[in-house]
Amino acid sequence: MPFDLRFTKGQGTGNDFVLFSDPEGDTELTPTQIAAVCDRRFGVGADGVIRAVRSRNLDDGAAALSEDPAAVWFMDYWNADGTVSEMCGNGIRVFVSYLLDQGLAELPAGGAIAIGTRAGVRTVRRSTDGFQADLGPWRLAGGEPLVRGKELPVARPGLGIDVGNPHVVVALADDEELEAVDLNYQPVLDPVPEAGANVEFVVPAEPLVEDGIGRIRMRVHERGSGETLSCGTGAVASALAVRYWAGAGAPNDWRVQVPGGVLGVRMFEAADGEHVVLSGPAELVFDGVLTLA
Incomplete structure (x- = not known):
């Protein structure tokens, strides 16, 4: 039976999402419905769908509450093709903005809010340009798979990085190569990661470091969504990869230019790792109402 879905459209540096509130967990969209909502011609159009559900009403939320009882809200994130995703760096900032706008949560100046995700609990605070999210520890993952991108003449080695979801970062020679790669086609990874991966192509700025801040440009093909104007966790993975390649003396503060804007990335030591x-x-x-079958 058709029903009306009340939603809000949001974006973070051009990475766009359809968000809806379902505190009790009563409205679980099917993958087909999610793909229909995200369709840019026949639906609202988005890189993903985010459901705001109380952690206590979702199986995945139980783990979040076990990790941190303050994680009252769970970010139930789905890619544009209807597949589930562990985490979304731009999405979590937009999600917190949505919670505040809807009166579902409060975030006083200097305070923090804990958000449950499938990658674990993430903490979000206000920043000068919006919000900042602590994405937790990261790790190298998957070695250096070969990456073939359409319009790149030869396969390039990538660096596997896990920031709660999987990434493979590829360094290119210059802006011309970055513009040439055709991300309408999914890059081919060899070997193929078991859970797939987001693939980032990066070019260091010249100079790489200015006023103590590293600078790179990035384009991304997101697993389950295709090329997007931005990927928050991809920006993080790219900054980590370039710092890794640059070696000792590379900064811990980075600015990542994506087609949709600029993101900041900062690394710091904590008790459980960097x-x-x-x-x-x-x-x-904007807000809207969409009738779904």
Whole structure:
């Protein structure tokens, strides 16, 4: 039976989402419905769908509450093709903005809010340009698979990095190569990661470091969504990869230019290892009602 879905469209550096509130967990969309909502011609159009559900009402939320009882809200994130995803760096900032706008949560100045995700609990604070999210510890993962991108003449080695979801970062020679790669086609990884991966192509700025801040450009093909204007966790993975390649003396503060804007990445030591913080804007664009079958 058809029903009306009340939603909000939001975006963070052009990475856009359809968000809806379902505190009790009563409205679980099917993968087909999610793909229909995200369709840019016949639906609302988005890189993913985010459901705001109380952690206590979701199986995945139980683990979040076990990790941190303050994680009252769970970010139930789905890619544009209807597949589930562990985490979204731009999405979590937009998600917090949505919770505040809807009166579902409060975030006083200097305070923090814990959000449950499938990658674990993530902490979000306000920043000068929007919000900053502590994405927790990261790790090298998957070695150096070969990556073939359409319009790149030869396969390039990538670096596997896990920031709660899987990434493979590829360094290119210059802006011309970055513009040439055709991300309408999914890059081919060899070997193929078991859970797939987001693939980032990066070019260091010249100079790489200015005023103590590292600078890179990035384009991304997101697992389950295709090329997007931005990927928050991809920006984090790219900064980590370039710092790794640059070696000793590379900074812990980075600015990552994506087609949709600029994101900030900062690394710092914590008791459980090195954490990464992502900062950037979050905008709620419009509200609407969509009838779904």
